[in-house]
Amino acid sequence: xxxxxxxxxxxxxxxxxxxxxxxxxxxxxxxxxxxxxxxxxxxxxxxxxxxxxxxxxxxxxxxxxxxxxxxxxxxxxxxxxxxxxxxxxxxxxxxxxxxxxxxxxxxxxxxxxxxxxxxxxxxxxxxxxxxxxxxxxxxxxxxxxxxxxxxxxxxxxxxxxxxxxxxxxxxxxxxxxxxxxxxxxxxxxxxxxxxxxxxxxxxxxxxxxxxxxxxxxxxxxxxxxxxxxxxxxxxxxxxxxxxxxxxxxxxxxxxxxxxxxxxxxxxxxxxxxxxxxxxxxxxxxxxxxxxxxxxxxxxxxxxx
Numbered sequence: 001x002x003x004x005x006x007x008x009x010x011x012x013x014x015x016x017x018x019x020x021x022x023x024x025x026x027x028x029x030x031x032x033x034x035x036x037x038x039x040x041x042x043x044x045x046x047x048x049x050x051x052x053x054x055x056x057x058x059x060x061x062x063x064x065x066x067x068x069x070x071x072x073x074x075x076x077x078x079x080x081x082x083x084x085x086x087x088x089x090x091x092x093x094x095x096x097x098x099x100x101x102x103x104x105x106x107x108x109x110x111x112x113x114x115x116x117x118x119x120x121x122x123x124x125x126x127x128x129x130x131x132x133x134x135x136x137x138x139x140x141x142x143x144x145x146x147x148x149x150x151x152x153x154x155x156x157x158x159x160x161x162x163x164x165x166x167x168x169x170x171x172x173x174x175x176x177x178x179x180x181x182x183x184x185x186x187x188x189x190x191x192x193x194x195x196x197x198x199x200x201x202x203x204x205x206x207x208x209x210x211x212x213x214x215x216x217x218x219x220x221x222x223x224x225x226x227x228x229x230x231x232x233x234x235x236x237x238x239x240x241x242x243x244x245x246x247x248x249x250x251x252x253x254x255x256x257x258x259x260x261x262x263x264x265x266x267x268x269x270x271x272x273x274x275x276x277x278x279x280x281x282x283x284x285x286x287x288x289x290x291x292x293x294x295x296x297x298x299x300x301x302x303x304x
Contacts, residue, residue, distance in 0.1 A: 020149050020153065021145060021149065021278050021281050021282065022145065023274045023275060023277075023278055025141075025144075025145055025148075026138075026141045026142070026145055026274050026277055026278065027141075027269065027272075027274050029058075029137065029140065029141035029144055029145075030133050030137040030138055030141050030200070030269050030272065030274075031269055032054060033051055033054070033117065033132070033133075033137035033140060033141070034131040034132055034133040034137045034267075034268070034269055036129055036131075037050075038050060038051055038129075039121060039122055039129045040119050040120050040121040040122055040129040040130040040131070040132060041117060041118050041119045041121070041132060041167075042118065042119070042120065042121025042122070042170075043079075043081075043094075043096045043118045043167040043168045043169075043170065043171050043174075043175070044079075044081050044094035044095065044096055044171075045121065047121075048096070048097060048118060048167055049097065051117050051118075052074065052097045052099050052117070052165075052167070055099045055117060055140065055144065055165050056072075056073040056074065056099050056101075058144045058147075058148075059073060059099065059101040059144070059147055059163060060073065060101070062101075062147055062148055062151035062152060063151060064101035064102060064103055064147060064151060064163065065101065065102040065103075065104055066100070066101065066102075067100040067101060067102040067162065067184045067185065068098070068099070068100050068184065069182070069184055073099050073100060073101055074097050074098070074099060074100075075097065075098035075099070075100050075164075075178075075179055075184065076095055076096070076097055077095070077096050077097075077098070077168070077174065077175065077178035077179075078093055078094065078095050078096070079093070079094065079096060079168065079171060079174040079178075080092070080093055080094075081093075081094045081171065082171055082172075096118075096167045096168045096171070096174060096175055096178075097167055098164060098165060098166050098167060098168075098175050098176075098178070098179055099117070099164070099165040100162070100163070100164050100165075100179070100184060101147065101162075101163045102160065102161070102162050102163070102185070103147070103150055103151055103160060103161040103162075103163070104160055105156050105157055105158070105159065105160050105161075105299055106160075106299055107157075107158055107159055107160050107299035108189060108299070109158075109159050109160070109189055109190070109191045110159060110160040110161065110162055110185060110189055110190050110191065111159045111160075111161055111162070111190070111191050111192055111193070111194070111288065111291075112161075112162045112163075112164060112190060112192075112193040112194070112244075113143055113146060113147075113161060113162070113163050113164075113193075113194050113196070113284075114143070114163070114164040114165070114166060114176070114193065114194070114195050114196070114240060115136055115139035115140045115142065115143045115164075115165055115166070115195065115196040115197065116136050116139070116140075116165070116166040116167065116168075116169035116175065116176070116197070116240050117136065117137070117140045117165045117166070117167060118166070118167040118168060118169050118170055118171075118175070119131075119132030119135065119136070119137075119170060120132065120170055120264060123265070128265055130264050130265060130267070131265075131267050131268050131269070132264070132267055133200065133267050133268050133269045133271070133272055134198050134199075134200040134201050134258070134267050134271070134272060135197075135198050135258075135264070135267055136169070136196075136197055136198060137200075138198060138199045138200030138201075138272060138277060139196035139197050139198065139199050140165055141199075141277070142196050142199050142277060142280065142281050142284075143163055143165060143196060145281065146163075146281060146284060146285070147161075147163050149281075149285060150285075150288075156299065157288065157289075157292060158292040158299055159191060159288070159291070159292070162185055162190075164179060166179070166240050169240055173238065173239070173240055173242065173243060175240070176240035176241075176242075176243040176244075177243045179243070180243040180244050180246075180247075187247050187249070188248075190247070190249040191249060191291065192216070192217055192249050192250045192251070192252065192291070193241070193244050193249060193250070193251040193252065194251075194252050194254060194284065194287075195239065195240050195241040195251065195252065195253045195254065196254055196255075196284075197239065197240070197253060197254070197255045198255045198256060198257060198258065199254070199255065199256050199277045199280050199281075200256065200271075200272035200273060200274065200276070200277050201256045201257055201258060201271075201272065201273060201276075202256045202273045202276025202277065202279065202280065203256075203276075204273065204276060206230065207228055207229050207230050208229070208230050208232050208256075208257070209224070209229040209230065209231065209232065209254070209255075209256060209280065209283070210232045210233075210234050210254075210255045210256065210257050211231060211232070211233060211234060211252060211253065211254060211255075212233070212234040212235075212236065212237070212239070212241065212252065212253040213241070213250060213251055213252040213253060214231065214233075214252050214254075216250035216252065217250055217252060217287065217291070218290075218291065218294045219290045219291075219293075219294060220252075220287060220290075222290070223283060223286045223287045223290050224283065226286065227279065227282055227283045227286060228279075229279075229283060234253060234255065239253055241253040254280070254284070256273075256276065256277075256280065
């Protein structure tokens with residue numbers, strides 16, 4: 001009987017979460033971010049600002065608190081823009097923008113959920129653009145809808161949640177590096193960090209989900225089994241998650257991998273598996289819920 005109740009609670013929780021995650025909204029976010037009008041979302045471009053405004057508008061609509069460094073949702077930083085592939089010196093000094101928002105549950109611990117929203121911009125001859133649907137409009141869409149879920153689910157989690165959309169990923173991760181060096185919250189209270197990168201290419205036949213650092217999160221593999229994923233370890237590499245590895249909290253990279261399309265000019269919305277992305281988001285919400293059961297923290301009674 002006890003086993004039945006435990007199993008039923010898992011199934012019920014997954015079912016409720018699945019109902020709250022809207023595939024049409026995921027697709028709408030990816031459609032906007034990978035549209036040709038955004039010209040590949042190059043860091044330092046006007047189109048980067050357009051994408052940042054779109055993300056900030058969505059996060060603001062959920063009632064999240066601005067946590068940028070210029071009295072808004074925007075975290076501004078400067079860097080020398082690469083003049084060509086492999087440029088280690090850089091050319092002109094330009095500004096990049098991260099988008100940062102905070103769900104304040106009045107708890108003494110915080111988790112971070114992040115994704116990069118920039119991409120490669122235009123081709124060298126300026127005739128085509130890199131859509132970046134899977135890389136990484138899919139991750140940003142998931143972050144926005146996770147923010148919606150945790151803000152409006154009428155349930156107070158036992159963690160605060162910081163949502164960060166980085167730019168500068170394609171410029172040697174300057175956005176995540178800048179934020180990690182000068183964060184707008186106290187990192188000593190961070191429990192763990194989840195970085196979302198390429199979530200739109202789940203293979204339904206294999207159900208492989210790729211991770212770096214998942215073993216650092218308690219009961220994570222149990223949650224994987226509940227949702228029906230197979231764990232695959234990514235080789236250690238440089239990513240936006242890398243910028244946080246010198247801190248004491250665990251940082252985990254989550255990905256469905258590439259969508260089988262080696263040509264980044266063909267990374268298009270029509271090739272993404274949005275139902276698969278929804279399943280990944282269910283895993284993330286379940287993972288956070290499980291952490292509430294195994295981690296001690298203190299919260300005030302009411303979310304303001």
